[in-house]
Amino acid sequence: MTTGTATTADHLRAALDGPWGAVREEARVQLADDKFAGDPYLDYKAARARVLDQMRVIATMGYAERGFRRENGGTSEPGAAVTGLEMLAYADLSLWVKAGVQWGLFGGAVENLGTERHREYIKRLISLDLLGCFAMTESGHGSDVAHLETTATYDPDTQEFVVHSPTPSARKDYIGGAAEHARMAAVFAQLITQGEGRGVHCLLVPIRDENGADLPGVTTSDDGLKGGLPGADNGRIVFDHVRVPRENLLNRYADVEPDGTYSSEIENPSRRFFTTLGTLVRGRVSVGGAAAAGARVALSIAIRYAEKRRQFADPDSGQETVLLDYRSHQRRLLPLVAKTYALAFAQNDLVRRMHLVQTGQDLNPSSQRALEKRAAGLKVAQTRHATRAIQECREACGGAGYLTENRLVTLKADTDVFTTFEGDNVVLTQLVAKELLTAYSDEVRDLDALGWVKFAATMAGDEVRKVTGVRQLIQRLRDGSNDSVDDGDLARRSVQLQLFADREEYLVRTAGHRLRARAEDTSPFEAFNNAQDHILAAGTAHIDRLILEAFIEGIEGIQDTDARALAESVCDLYVYSTLEENQAWYIMHRFMSVERAKAVRRGVNELVDRLRPEARTLVEGMGVPESMLRAAMLDDASVFERG
Numbered sequence: 001m002t003t004g005t006a007t008t009a010d011h012l013r014a015a016l017d018g019p020w021g022a023v024r025e026e027a028r029v030q031l032a033d034d035k036f037a038g039d040p041y042l043d044y045k046a047a048r049a050r051v052l053d054q055m056r057v058i059a060t061m062g063y064a065e066r067g068f069r070r071e072n073g074g075t076s077e078p079g080a081a082v083t084g085l086e087m088l089a090y091a092d093l094s095l096w097v098k099a100g101v102q103w104g105l106f107g108g109a110v111e112n113l114g115t116e117r118h119r120e121y122i123k124r125l126i127s128l129d130l131l132g133c134f135a136m137t138e139s140g141h142g143s144d145v146a147h148l149e150t151t152a153t154y155d156p157d158t159q160e161f162v163v164h165s166p167t168p169s170a171r172k173d174y175i176g177g178a179a180e181h182a183r184m185a186a187v188f189a190q191l192i193t194q195g196e197g198r199g200v201h202c203l204l205v206p207i208r209d210e211n212g213a214d215l216p217g218v219t220t221s222d223d224g225l226k227g228g229l230p231g232a233d234n235g236r237i238v239f240d241h242v243r244v245p246r247e248n249l250l251n252r253y254a255d256v257e258p259d260g261t262y263s264s265e266i267e268n269p270s271r272r273f274f275t276t277l278g279t280l281v282r283g284r285v286s287v288g289g290a291a292a293a294g295a296r297v298a299l300s301i302a303i304r305y306a307e308k309r310r311q312f313a314d315p316d317s318g319q320e321t322v323l324l325d326y327r328s329h330q331r332r333l334l335p336l337v338a339k340t341y342a343l344a345f346a347q348n349d350l351v352r353r354m355h356l357v358q359t360g361q362d363l364n365p366s367s368q369r370a371l372e373k374r375a376a377g378l379k380v381a382q383t384r385h386a387t388r389a390i391q392e393c394r395e396a397c398g399g400a401g402y403l404t405e406n407r408l409v410t411l412k413a414d415t416d417v418f419t420t421f422e423g424d425n426v427v428l429t430q431l432v433a434k435e436l437l438t439a440y441s442d443e444v445r446d447l448d449a450l451g452w453v454k455f456a457a458t459m460a461g462d463e464v465r466k467v468t469g470v471r472q473l474i475q476r477l478r479d480g481s482n483d484s485v486d487d488g489d490l491a492r493r494s495v496q497l498q499l500f501a502d503r504e505e506y507l508v509r510t511a512g513h514r515l516r517a518r519a520e521d522t523s524p525f526e527a528f529n530n531a532q533d534h535i536l537a538a539g540t541a542h543i544d545r546l547i548l549e550a551f552i553e554g555i556e557g558i559q560d561t562d563a564r565a566l567a568e569s570v571c572d573l574y575v576y577s578t579l580e581e582n583q584a585w586y587i588m589h590r591f592m593s594v595e596r597a598k599a600v601r602r603g604v605n606e607l608v609d610r611l612r613p614e615a616r617t618l619v620e621g622m623g624v625p626e627s628m629l630r631a632a633m634l635d636d637a638s639v640f641e642r643g
Contacts, residue, residue: 008614011563012621015554016341018348019355020083024623027087030061032627038092040404044230051098051231052181056128058088058095064103064126067282068111072122079355082286089293090628093414094231096290101176101232104283106132109186112279113202113250121184121204133177135185135205135237140169142420143427145188145200146273150239152203152249154193156260160243163189163205172237174421179222179235183208186250187239194260199269202276204248207237217242228413252279278368284375285354287422288382292343293624294415295382295389298408299337300624301631302393303615305400306333308634323396324615330608332396335577336389337611337618341567342574343382344622345554346547350378373435376428377543383418383425390415397633405632426536433539436508437515490599493552496575500545502591503582507538544578563621566614573607576600 017024036054039047058064067081068074085104088096107125110118110132124130141148149170152161165171172178178185184206191201207218214220223234249256253276254264266272306329310320323329353371356362394401394408401408419425489495511534518527528535551571558564579586579600586592592600611618626634 006560007617007620008560008563008566009617009620011558011560012567012617013623015558015563015567016344016348016621016623018083018344019352020080023080023083024087027084028623028625028628031087031091032625036088036091036095037630038094038231038410040410042230044225047094047230048180048233051092051094054092054095055098055102058099059126059128063088063099064107067103068107068122068126072111072119073126074122076359077355078282078358079351082282082289082351082354085286086289086293089290090297090624092231093290093294093411094229097176097229097232100283100286100290101134102128102132104286105134105280106177106182106184106186108280108282109134109202109250110204113186113252113276115250115252117247118204118250130184131177131181132184132186133175133182133207135172135175135178136188137172137174138169139171139173139236140167143424145277148188148190148200150187150189152187152189152191152201154191154246154256154260155243156258158243159246159258161191161203161246161249163187163203163239163242163244165238165240170238174223174234175237176232176234178207178220178237179233180212181233183210185237187237191249191254191256191262193256193262196262198254198262199273200276201254202250203244204250205239205242205244215242227416228410229417278372281368281372281375282354282358284379284422285350287418288375288379289347289351291379291383291386291415291418292340292347294411294418295336295340295386296344296622296624297629298390298393298411299333299340300619300622301406301408301629301634302396302401303333303337303619304629304634305397305631307616309397309400324612327605327608329396330612331604332392334608334611334615335573335604336385336392337615337622338570338573338577339385340389340622341570341618342547342551343378343385346378346550347382348554349550350374369435373432374546376423377432377539377546379423380425380428380432380540381543381547383415386415387412387419400633403632407629407631429536429539429543430532431539432542433508433511433535436538436542437512437535490576490596490603491572497545497548497552499579499586499591500541500548500575503585504538504541504545506589506591507534507541511535511538548575548578566611566617569607569611570618573604573611576603576607580604 014021035057039050042050063081063084065074066077066084068076070076081103085096085099088099102125107122110121110125114121121130125132136145136148138148138150149167150163150165150172152163154161172185172187175182175185184204186202187205188200188202191198205218206215207220209215217240219238219240221236223236226232226234246256246258253266253272254262256262264272266275303324306324307322309323311323314321324333350371353362353367353374357367357371390408390412394412397406397408400406404410423431511531514531514534515527518530522530551574555564555567555571558567579592583592583597583600587594587597
C-alpha cells in the first residue's frame, strides 16, 4: 500500500517519530556505522574503553549541546536532546547509559541546580573535558532519597563543606562513571550548617586527579561485573571528611553565606526537596524512552525471524509453516507490537510536555507536577514492557534467540536494570497513585502521613476525572456514548475509554475508602501498608488510561488513509489485549459480563489474524533500520531455505 512514493510504513514511522522526527532520521544515518555498535565478546574493561571512545565521537556530533541552554554553550532543545540520545539505544545501551550519566544526570544537575558560578563546568562536561558522575544512590538508601546519610557540614572558619560518609550504608553505590572515568561527582548529601540539618542538597566534589588516582579522603571501588551493560563503569564512593569550597554547593534553590547563614526562596523544606528532584525529571523520561527503544529492536528481530523460520508441515499442503502463521506466535508477538506503538505515542507526548516546561513555554505551576507523575508512570510502563517483550522475543526465536550473535540476550541483560534505576518501578507506581489520591493539591502534599491518609479517603471518582487532565478529543469520545459497556460496541473508542476510565476511577475511590477504614484504628503507616496492593493497582490503571489516550491522539495526526486504518487496528489490539490481561478484575467487579469477556478474547484472535499480513509493515513503521539490528540469523537467509 502506498500513497505517492511514501509507503504505509513510512507514514507510520513518521507518526511514531513524533515532533523530533528529523532528529531521529539524522541519527539513523549517523549511528548506523559499526563503530557505534556494542561488541559482546569484549571483557568489561575493554567494553568500557570502547564506550568512552564512542562517547568522544558522539561529543563532536551535536547530540549533547541540545540538552543545555544557550548561555551555557548549548542550543536549548531538551526535546531534541532526549530524542537524539534515545537513538543511541539502537546501537548499544551501554553507550546510551554512559551518555545519559554524563550529559543527562551529571550535566543536568550542574545546569539545573547550579547558578552562574557553575557555568564554567558546563562547557567542559559537554566536550568531555570534564567527566562526571551522579552520586545520589547509597547502599542503604536507594529510592528513599530524603534519608540519605552522606553529610555536607559547613565550616565557616575555612568556608568549606566537609563531605563525609558516616556509616557503611552511606556508601554511594551503583554510580555510573565512579569505577573508572569520572573526575567529579555531583554528590547528594544532608546539608548541615550552624548545627542545623537543612535536608538533601547537591554539591560538586572532585574525586580523581588527572591521572585517575583517588583524591585525598575519597575511596572509589568497582561494582565489578553486572548482569549487563558491560561498557558502563558503575562503582562506589566513600568520603572521609573531604573538603570542598563553599562555592561548590549547587545553589539555585538554596545557599549558604560565608558565615554559615542558610537561605532559600522556598521556605517549606519538603517543597524545596521535591522542587530539587523535579528539575531532574529528564533522566526518568529518558530511561523509559531507551527501554522502549530496546523493545523495538527485539521485536524487529523476532518478527523478521518469524516470517522466515519454518516449523512443522501443514498436513493438507505438505508445506512447512512459517512461525508467524501460527495463532500462538501471533498472540505472543503482535500484542507486544501494539503496546510498543501505544508507548511510542505516549513517549512523544511526554517529551513534548517536558520540552514546553523546560524551555519556559509552559509556566503553569501544575504542569511540572503533572510532568513528574506522567514521567514516573511511563517509565514504569516502558521498562516493564521492555522486560516482558524482550523475553518473549528471546523465547519466540528458540535456540537462535539464545545466541549472543542474535542480540536478544544482550538486550535482555542490558535493559533488566531499567526497572529499578531512576526509580524502582513499585515505588514509582506508588508515587503515581499518591498523586492521584491527593488530586495535585499543594496543600495536601505537605500534610503529615495521617493528614494525607484522611484526605485521600475523601476523594471521589468525579474529582479524579476532573484533575487528570482529560483532553478535549478524549472527553468528546467519552461523552458521546450513552451506552453501558455491555450494551456498547467494544470496537468503539468511547466504550474502550470508558472501560479503562472505570477501572481507574473505581480503584482510586476504593483505595481511598480502604485507607479511611484503617486510619481510624491504626497508624498511618499501617493504614497505607495494608492498602498498598490496592494503591499500586490504581496507579497501574491510571498509566494504562494515559497510554490509550496518547495512542488515540497520535492516530489523529496520521493523514494517510491506509496508515491511519492500520494504526486504528493496532490501537484496537492494544485495547483488547489489555482488557484480556485484566478480564478477571473486570468480571469480579461486574464491569464486564462473562460473555463480554469472551468477546474480548475473540477480538484479540480476530485482530492478530487481521494484522498478520501487515507484520512487516508494522515492524518497519517502528523505525529501527535493518542495518542497526545486527542479528546474524537475519543476515544468513540460506539456513531457512528448504531443498
